[in-house]
Amino acid sequence: MSRTRSLMAQLRHARGENAPLVPTMPLPRVEAPPARVYVPARETTSTTAAAAAKHTTALLGIGHVGTRYATDVVLQFQAELAVAHSAVAAELPDEWAAQHGFLPLQSQATSHREFLLRPDLGRRLHPDSLARLRKDAQRGPQNGANERTLGAGPDVQLILADGLSAIACMGSGEQLFAATKAACAARGLSVGTPVCAKFARVWLQDEIGAEVGAKVAIILLGERPGLGTGDGLSAYAVYGPKIGNTDGERNMMSNLHARGIAPEEAAPRLAALAAAMIAQGVSGVKLDLTGIGAGGREYRAPQVRERLVVRDA
Numbered sequence: 014m015s016r017t018r019s020l021m022a023q024l025r026h027a028r029g030e031n032a033p034l035v036p037t038m039p040l041p042r043v044e045a046p047p048a049r050v051y052v053p054a055r056e057t058t059s060t061t062a063a064a065a066a067k068h069t070t071a072l073l074g075i076g077h078v079g080t081r082y083a084t085d086v087v088l089q090f091q092a093e094l095a096v097a098h099s100a101v102a103a104e105l106p107d108e109w110a111a112q113h114g115f116l117p118l119q120s121q122a123t124s125h126r127e128f129l130l131r132p133d134l135g136r137r138l139h140p141d142s143l144a145r146l147r148k149d150a151q152r153g154p155q156n157g158a159n160e161r162t163l164g165a166g167p168d169v170q171l172i173l174a175d176g177l178s179a180i181a182c183m184g185s186g187e188q189l190f191a192a193t194k195a196a197c198a199a200r201g202l203s204v205g206t207p208v209c210a211k212f213a214r215v216w217l218q219d220e221i222g223a224e225v226g227a228k229v230a231i232i233l234l235g236e237r238p239g240l241g242t243g244d245g246l247s248a249y250a251v252y253g254p255k256i257g258n259t260d261g262e263r264n265m266m267s268n269l270h271a272r273g274i275a276p277e278e279a280a281p282r283l284a285a286l287a288a289a290m291i292a293q294g295v296s297g298v299k300l301d302l303t304g305i306g307a308g309g310r311e312y313r314a315p316q317v318r319e320r321l322v323v324r325d326a
Contacts, residue, residue, distance in 0.1 A: 093241035100243025115209035135214035166226025167205035174213035178235025192280035222254025252296035
């Protein structure tokens with residue numbers, strides 16, 4: 014006899030009831046569960062959500078089954094979450110920057126894992142990169158009449174960086190960098206040597222911009238991925254870059270990718286922002302954004318959310 018049965022027998026004996034406990038009334042009959050349950054698909058009844066969904070990649074009017082999402086929606090969530098995880102896990106190859114015409118720099122983080130766990134290390138340059146940047150600043154760029162002259166800091170120092178999405182950096186990052194450089198040149202702003210920083214956080218722009226003596230530093234880096242968006246960039250601009258600047262002294266633009274603000278649309282806005290900073294001598298919350306012209310602000314064409322999971326008919 015098991016220990017449990019022995020204890021139960023002792024309990025019944027102590028209560029004077031040696032017979033097993035039996036119900037005093039008959040139990041109701043329980044029907045066997047059906048072999049299959051059919052739940053009809055719930056149609057979206059909100060015309061507002063259906064109309065709005067044509068102009069955004071956000072999930073609107075997805076419906077539900079009881080108190081839960083439909084299976085199809087859950088599968089989409091899981092697939093898009095995998096895209097975000099893949100973007101965060103991606104690492105910028107060491108040779109990528111030099112192969113694409115950038116001066117390669119790296120923060121004090123020595124590995125991708127350390128970069129994710131130690132944001133503070135991503136905000137300062139590695140000593141080797143700092144020496145490389147200083148050497149380049151002393152030499153001065155030699156590849157364009159609109160570039161700064163030897164010994165003079167540029168109006169704008171552009172920085173391409175991996176951030177939390179090396180995929181975005183290697184994807185639309187190069188296109189956004191080139192478009193922003195051209196937009197700055199069109200406004201008569203000199204641009205510093207193209208640099209690309211690995212394991213970089215936003216504040217790394219302060220040290221880089223200060224070292225080259227730039228009036229404005231703009232860092233274009235992979236932003237924290239969202240559902241299904243692992244290729245988005247963010248741009249942070251600061252006037253008078255120096256170590257110790259706060260986030261209140263920066264201006265930023267996010268969701269820079271093909272399905273958000275396209276590079277060709279973001280570039281003139283960033284150039285206009287840099288020009289306004291130089292004209293006013295400030296950035297961040299003190300910057301007056303009134304009247305900053307950067308092209309039209311019309312509604313974009315309807316967007317279609319890419320389905321990562323397709324259910325067979």
